[in-house]
Amino acid sequence: xxxxxxxxxxxxxxxxxxxxxxxxxxxxxxxxxxxxxxxxxxxxxxxxxxxxxxxxxxxxxxxxxxxxxxxxxxxxxxxxxxxxxxxxxxxxxxxxxxxxxxxxxxxxxxxxxx
Amino acid sequence: xxxxxxxxxxxxxxxxxxxxxxxxxxxxxxxxxxxxxxxxxxxxxxxxxxxxxxxxxxxxxxxxxxxxxxxxxxxxxxxxxxxxxxxxxxxxxxxxxxxxxxxxxxxxxxxxxxxx
Numbered sequence: 125x126x127x128x129x130x131x132x133x134x135x136x137x138x139x140x141x142x143x144x145x146x147x148x149x150x151x152x153x154x155x156x157x158x159x160x161x162x163x164x165x166x167x168x169x170x171x172x173x174x175x176x177x178x179x180x181x182x183x184x185x186x187x188x189x190x191x192x193x194x195x196x197x198x199x200x201x202x203x204x205x206x207x208x209x210x211x212x213x214x215x216x217x218x219x220x221x222x223x224x225x226x227x228x229x230x231x232x233x234x235x236x237x238x
Numbered sequence: 239x240x241x242x243x244x245x246x247x248x249x250x251x252x253x254x255x256x257x258x259x260x261x262x263x264x265x266x267x268x269x270x271x272x273x274x275x276x277x278x279x280x281x282x283x284x285x286x287x288x289x290x291x292x293x294x295x296x297x298x299x300x301x302x303x304x305x306x307x308x309x310x311x312x313x314x315x316x317x318x319x320x321x322x323x324x325x326x327x328x329x330x331x332x333x334x335x336x337x338x339x340x341x342x343x344x345x346x347x348x349x350x351x352x353x354x
Contacts, residue, residue, distance in 0.1 A: 157342075167331075169341040169343065182341070217283075217342075226285055226288060227285075227342060228285065229283035229284075231281075232283075
């Protein structure tokens with residue numbers, strides 16, 4: 125069964141460093157999302173992406189964040205200058221078209237900012 | 239803006255028994271979808287069940303079923319014949335229509351523990 129994959133599973137970085145989180149969505153899906161979950165809290169929407177552009181972004185998704193689909197398979201989230209409060213689990217999700225509304229999530233990348 | 243509320247932070251149930259998790263939401267829209275996601279200790283988000291707002295019939299997936307009360311904006315999840323593997327955090331989620339940017343809005347979650 126096709127699934128969303130994410131790398132790395134765990135990333136440790138120093139405050140102020142740039143990180144890139146990578147996702148490979150399900151191959152025939154065209155809608156892509158990033159969510160984050162701070163430990164012990166609910167899952168929060170960051171950004172959605174369709175047709176090579178951002179469809180919607182939340183107030184969390186400020187200028188420090190960017191997304192890219194560099195090729196036909198990868199979907200990346202970049203945090204330019206990490207802060208302590210960026211420590212969280214980051215989930216990528218993808219969705220098909222044609223009235224299929226389910227979003228399928230990857231296993232997540234746990235980001236720890238020291 | 240849409241909001242989702244899960245008022246039960248924790249619940250427990252004995253193996254083989256039935257448990258119901260509550261969820262309420264607030265929206266002024268008419269075209270939307272509701273979901274339940276399961277998050278086991280691995281933290282993977284697993285889709286359990288979905289409900290279209292335009293459908294009156296409650297969704298069912300094996301041991302999982304929902305009670306969708308549109309007028310009351312209520313969307314509860316019933317788990318029958320609970321199994322130890324059902325132990326997880328359960329999140330209720332809301333999604334507007336089918337627009338390309340449709341985000342999921344999640345509730346705070348209910349931690350369910352199934353006891354042997």
